[in-house]
Amino acid sequence: MEIFVPIVTDLEFLAKPSLFNLYFAFASIPAGFVLAVFMALGKASSNKLISTLSRGYIYAFRGSPFFIQLFMFYSMALAFNMSLWKPLGIDWLMLHPLFLGPAILVLNTTAYTAEIFYGALMTVPKGEVEAARAFGMSRVQQFRSVVWPHLIRIAWPAYTNEVVFLFHATALVYFTLPVIDDQKDLMNKAGELFERDYNAFLHFSVAALYFLVISFAIFFVFGLVYRRLMRHLPQVQKIRFLPRWLG
Amino acid sequence: MQSTPPASRASITGKAGEPPIIEIHDLHKSFGMVEVLKGVSLTAREGEVVVLIGSSGSGKSTLLRCINMLEVPDQGTVKVAGEEIALAGRPPHRHVADERQIRRIRSGLGMVFQSFNLWSHMSIIDNVMEAPLHVQKREKGEVRGEALAMLDKVGILDKADVYPAELSGGQQQRAAIARALCINPKVMLFDEPTSALDPELEVEVLRVIKLLADEGRTMILVTHDMNFARTVADRAIFLHLGRIEEEGTVDEVFGATRSTRLKQFLSAADHE
Numbered sequence: 283m284e285i286f287v288p289i290v291t292d293l294e295f296l297a298k299p300s301l302f303n304l305y306f307a308f309a310s311i312p313a314g315f316v317l318a319v320f321m322a323l324g325k326a327s328s329n330k331l332i333s334t335l336s337r338g339y340i341y342a343f344r345g346s347p348f349f350i351q352l353f354m355f356y357s358m359a360l361a362f363n364m365s366l367w368k369p370l371g372i373d374w375l376m377l378h379p380l381f382l383g384p385a386i387l388v389l390n391t392t393a394y395t396a397e398i399f400y401g402a403l404m405t406v407p408k409g410e411v412e413a414a415r416a417f418g419m420s421r422v423q424q425f426r427s428v429v430w431p432h433l434i435r436i437a438w439p440a441y442t443n444e445v446v447f448l449f450h451a452t453a454l455v456y457f458t459l460p461v462i463d464d465q466k467d468l469m470n471k472a473g474e475l476f477e478r479d480y481n482a483f484l485h486f487s488v489a490a491l492y493f494l495v496i497s498f499a500i501f502f503v504f505g506l507v508y509r510r511l512m513r514h515l516p517q518v519q520k521i522r523f524l525p526r527w528l529g
Numbered sequence: 530m531q532s533t534p535p536a537s538r539a540s541i542t543g544k545a546g547e548p549p550i551i552e553i554h555d556l557h558k559s560f561g562m563v564e565v566l567k568g569v570s571l572t573a574r575e576g577e578v579v580v581l582i583g584s585s586g587s588g589k590s591t592l593l594r595c596i597n598m599l600e601v602p603d604q605g606t607v608k609v610a611g612e613e614i615a616l617a618g619r620p621p622h623r624h625v626a627d628e629r630q631i632r633r634i635r636s637g638l639g640m641v642f643q644s645f646n647l648w649s650h651m652s653i654i655d656n657v658m659e660a661p662l663h664v665q666k667r668e669k670g671e672v673r674g675e676a677l678a679m680l681d682k683v684g685i686l687d688k689a690d691v692y693p694a695e696l697s698g699g700q701q702q703r704a705a706i707a708r709a710l711c712i713n714p715k716v717m718l719f720d721e722p723t724s725a726l727d728p729e730l731e732v733e734v735l736r737v738i739k740l741l742a743d744e745g746r747t748m749i750l751v752t753h754d755m756n757f758a759r760t761v762a763d764r765a766i767f768l769h770l771g772r773i774e775e776e777g778t779v780d781e782v783f784g785a786t787r788s789t790r791l792k793q794f795l796s797a798a799d800h801e
Contacts, residue, residue: 407646407649409642409644409645409646410646410647412599412642413640413642413646413647413648414648415599415635416597416599416635416638417635417636417640417659417660417664417708417712418631418632418633418635418636418660418665419632419660419663420628420632423663423664427648427659427663428648431650514651514652514692514693514694515649515692515694
């Protein structure tokens with residue numbers, strides 16, 4: 283049992299830091315979700331300007347590494363400090379990693395999620411939308427009653443993927459942004475532990491274990507939601523989120 | 530401009546005394562370079578069953594879809610119960626001018642599609658109740674009672690709580706008819722309602738449509754089924770290459786066919 287002692291110790295050390303990764307992910311997921319719906323509708327818009335701007339945004343954020351986006355936006359936030367944030371009295375917020383981190387994650391996940399939603403939007407059954415139109419529904423009613431339920435069902439497996447990727451991407455945030463006091467995330471803390479005894483395998487494995495377990499929880503919850511979204515299609519083979527040996 | 534047809538034509542309908550409920554005047558519609566409708570006028574009066582027949586590409590479905598502006602005509606007018614649908618702009622960007630008006634008019638026109646187009650994520654009863662509740666803003670208890678009555682009428686009351694994917698094509702189409710009936714439409718529009726069905730499923734749908742015709746509902750029906758057209762309709766309109774080639778009572782059109790094109794079309798349909 284001796285060999286489990288360092289693992290348990292690491293689990294204890296990394297418990298609080300894991301909350302910061304969770305915070306980064308769950309502070310950015312809701313905002314990214316909502317913005318992505320509008321961005322996807324923007325890309326599908328018949329208005330040329332709106333469509334082009336949305337496409338441009340999605341291309342820029344999907345087309346460049348998140349790691350570089352972090353550096354860019356952090357340096358921009360620093361550059362505007364003297365001219366904007368300080369005079370406005372919001373420098374404490376704008377430069378705080380617990381604000382800036384989720385903000386940049388939102389910008390990034392909005393683009394990826396928008397592309398997923400746009401793809402789903404394109405496959406919403408045209409006939410059903412036409413029926414909604416023929417029965418006198420307004421554009422908003424058509425969206426709420428017919429388009430959205432299809433869109434979210436079609437997009438859900440890919441969106442689940444994006445949420446897990448986003449969660450994993452939180453490991454990158456503190457490579458760029460400064461750590462305030464002891465607000466360390468899993469990667470910071472694992473790195474700190476590594477510097478004590480150079481046991482990279484142990485510390486980073488335990489950090490990875492946290493990612494695995496939380497990802498598992500995400501897959502599980504999103505799988506339950508997906509089952510609910512699919513309830514009207516009894517015959518269709520359901521996508522499995524759990525490995526077979528877990529039922 | 531007055532859009533009722535000449536008196537001689539109106540008098541042959543047998544419902545000439547009834548007020549006109551759909552008045553279509555000089556409709557033109559092109560898709561790209563293809564002119565699908567080349568100036569079509571027709572009037573349907575209250576209680577009348579009008580069938581639109583013609584070969585594929587004759588423009589009959591497009592004509593039907595112009596009535597509720599699922600397709601916006603390039604030229605010409607459509608009046609529903611005496612009210613002209615306001616259009617604006619020039620083709621190909623011609624569009625409905627007043628969203629509120631078209632939504633109000635659409636909610637008085639019950640449409641049945643070839644591919645049913647039931648909302649697949651809603652149970653059958655929810656499909657039937659959706660437009661009465663959320664477009665017509667009627668009271669839920671009343672709508673539910675009526676929806677169940679409509680499902681009973683089309684013979685699928687026991688399927689009220691299942692999803693469309695669990696029904697046969699014929700049942701789905703009957704559900705779609707119940708959905709259209711539940712808005713208490715002034716006119717029922719049928720766009721090839723049995724074309725996607727196997728012959729044995731067709732019968733059950735045709736029986737329901739016949740029932741509605743016998744109730745005296747105003748209906749406009751696009752169909753390939755000449756036998757059915759004969760039994761259900763008051764008046765038949767034969768479209769050929771975007772124009773009305775022949776029209777009249779069912780007896781005239783099927784019994785004393787004048788145009789050679791229609792003769793050819795009918796004999797080809799007989800050999801199907």
